[in-house]
Amino acid sequence: MRRRTLLRRSGALALGLSTSVLASSTADSPVATADSDESYEPLGRVAVDGAAEAVVGDAGETVYLATTTGFAVVDVSDPADPSLRFEEASIEVDGDPLLEILDVKVDGDRLVVPGPANESSNYPFHGFVCYDVSDPGDPEPVDEPYETGFHIHNCYLEGEILYVVANGRSENPLVVYNVGDGIEEIGRWSLAERDPGWKDVDWRTRYLHDVYVHDDVAYLAHWNAGTYLLDVSDPGTPASLSHVAETTLERTLEIEDDTEARLGLPGNDHYAAVDETGDLLAVGREAWATGGAEPDGPGGIDLYDVSESTAPELQGSIEPPAAVDESYEAGLWTTAHNFELWDGVLYSSWYRGGVNVYDVSDPTSPRALAWWRDPKTAGFWTARVAEPGETFVASSTPAIPNAPTDGALYTFPLAAGEQTEPPSLLEPDTAVPEGESGTPTGRSETGNAGDADGNRKARDPSLSVTARRRAVGRRSRSRDRRRRS
Incomplete structure (x- = not known):
C-alpha cells in the first residue's frame, strides 16, 4: 500500500485530580493490604477526552492512551x-482524518497509532502512524503514515515487529510488519487457511479481535473461533x-x-494475554x-496453564459482576474487557x-x-501495571452506549482492600434510563467465585477443554429441543 503524508495538530497540557490511600505489606498476599481505617480508592485521576486503550511505557512513569481522534x-x-x-x-493524513482510534501500542521509543477500529466506508484513511517517543512530551512522526486498506481494531508492537489484526468479509488474517527501517509487510497467518470451515460463518463471528505476543508466541483472540497460539520465532x-x-x-453454525452468535456466550474470545x-x-x-x-450474560475470564504451549490446560475461571440489566443495547455493561497479568496477580477491567x-x-x-x-x-477499558509492586493504571472510556461515563486515566495502589459502600450494580437507578430492570441471579456484584449464599461457583477447574466442549454440546442439544418444541 502507498504511504501518505501526515499533518500534525497541536499538543496540550492538563492537571489531574487525586485522592489517596494508605497501604501496608503482608507476608501472605501478592500485593499490599489496605489499612483497615482506609477505603480502597484510586490514588489519582486525570481527565482524558475520548480515552480508550492505555499502555505503559518501559520506565513505568508514562502512559499512552488512544483517544478516538488521536492520542494522549x-x-x-x-x-x-x-x-x-x-x-x-x-x-x-493528506487532509483526511485518522478516526476511531481505540488502540495504541508502545515499545521502547516507538509508538504505533492505528485506525479506524471498525469497518466503515466513511473513513478515508485505513492504516497506522509510527511516532518516536524518546521525549514523551514531544512525540515526532517516524516514516510516513502507512496505508493498509483495512481497518485495525488492535495491534501489538514488539521491538521492530508490528502484529496487526486485519478483518474483512472474506478472511480475518494476522498481518506482520517490520517497522524498524521503513515499513514492510513480512508475513501473514489466516484462520481461513488453518480452519476453512470458519469461512461459512458471519465474518464478525470469527472476528480476529486482538493479538498479544510474548517470548516468540502470539496469542490471537479470534472471537467464536477461540484463541490460537502461534509460533512467531520467525515472524515472517x-x-x-x-x-x-x-x-x-x-x-x-x-x-x-x-447477533446472538456475536454477542452471546459461549465464545466471544475478546482479549488474551500471558503473565511475565x-x-x-x-x-x-x-x-x-x-x-x-x-x-447467558456478561463474559468472564478463563485461566489456562500454557507452560507447554502445544497443550493448554484449563485451570479456573473468574465470573463477571452481576448487574440489573446485562443486555448490549440498554444494559449496564459489566463484561470482561482488557487486563494484565503480573507476578501472580490479575488486574482486570x-x-x-469497575476494576478488580x-x-x-x-x-x-x-x-x-x-x-x-x-x-x-x-x-x-483496561488495567495495566505501572510500577510493579506499587501501582497500576486504568483507563475509563466515554464510548459505552447510553452511559454517562467520562474519559479519564485513574491510578490505583497495588493493595488488597474494599471500597467503602460501593455503588450497587443491582439497583434500577444504576442502569441507563431506558434499561429494563430485572435482577440477575447466580453471581455477585464483585464477580467473585460462588459462595454459601448461593452465588454460582466458578467452573470446575478440573474440566479439560474437551470436557468443556462436551458441556457446550449438551447445552446445544438442550437448546435445539426447546426450539423444536
Whole structure:
C-alpha cells in the first residue's frame, strides 16, 4: 500500500485530580493490604477526552492512551497527581482524518497509532502512524503514515515487529510488519487457511479481535473461533501451536441469529494475554445477555496453564459482576474487557463493573483482592501495571452506549482492600434510563467465585477443554429441543 503524508495538530497540557490511600505489606498476599481505617480508592485521576486503550511505557512513569481522534500522553511518575503531558487531538493524513482510534501500542521509543477500529466506508484513511517517543512530551512522526486498506481494531508492537489484526468479509488474517527501517509487510497467518470451515460463518463471528505476543508466541483472540497460539520465532512465517475454545464451529453454525452468535456466550474470545513467565494465559470474553440459552450474560475470564504451549490446560475461571440489566443495547455493561497479568496477580477491567484485582497465584482458585467502581462516571477499558509492586493504571472510556461515563486515566495502589459502600450494580437507578430492570441471579456484584449464599461457583477447574466442549454440546442439544418444541 502507498504511504501518505501526515499533518500534525497541536499538543496540550492538563492537571489531574487525586485522592489517596494508605497501604501496608503482608507476608501472605501478592500485593499490599489496605489499612483497615482506609477505603480502597484510586490514588489519582486525570481527565482524558475520548480515552480508550492505555499502555505503559518501559520506565513505568508514562502512559499512552488512544483517544478516538488521536492520542494522549500522561505522566504518572507521581501516581497521586497524574498529569496530561501531551495530546494529539487530531491526526490528518493528506487532509483526511485518522478516526476511531481505540488502540495504541508502545515499545521502547516507538509508538504505533492505528485506525479506524471498525469497518466503515466513511473513513478515508485505513492504516497506522509510527511516532518516536524518546521525549514523551514531544512525540515526532517516524516514516510516513502507512496505508493498509483495512481497518485495525488492535495491534501489538514488539521491538521492530508490528502484529496487526486485519478483518474483512472474506478472511480475518494476522498481518506482520517490520517497522524498524521503513515499513514492510513480512508475513501473514489466516484462520481461513488453518480452519476453512470458519469461512461459512458471519465474518464478525470469527472476528480476529486482538493479538498479544510474548517470548516468540502470539496469542490471537479470534472471537467464536477461540484463541490460537502461534509460533512467531520467525515472524515472517507464523505457525500454529495450539488452540483453546469455548465453543465449536458446528455449534456456531447452529445458531440462527447472527447477533446472538456475536454477542452471546459461549465464545466471544475478546482479549488474551500471558503473565511475565509465559506460563499462565488469561482469555477474556466480551459478551452480553441475549435472552438465549445458558450461559447467558456478561463474559468472564478463563485461566489456562500454557507452560507447554502445544497443550493448554484449563485451570479456573473468574465470573463477571452481576448487574440489573446485562443486555448490549440498554444494559449496564459489566463484561470482561482488557487486563494484565503480573507476578501472580490479575488486574482486570469490567467497564461499568469497575476494576478488580485477583490473586491468581493458584489459578485453580482465583481470589479477589480489591475492587473499585463508580458506574455513573467510570467505564473501565483496561488495567495495566505501572510500577510493579506499587501501582497500576486504568483507563475509563466515554464510548459505552447510553452511559454517562467520562474519559479519564485513574491510578490505583497495588493493595488488597474494599471500597467503602460501593455503588450497587443491582439497583434500577444504576442502569441507563431506558434499561429494563430485572435482577440477575447466580453471581455477585464483585464477580467473585460462588459462595454459601448461593452465588454460582466458578467452573470446575478440573474440566479439560474437551470436557468443556462436551458441556457446550449438551447445552446445544438442550437448546435445539426447546426450539423444536
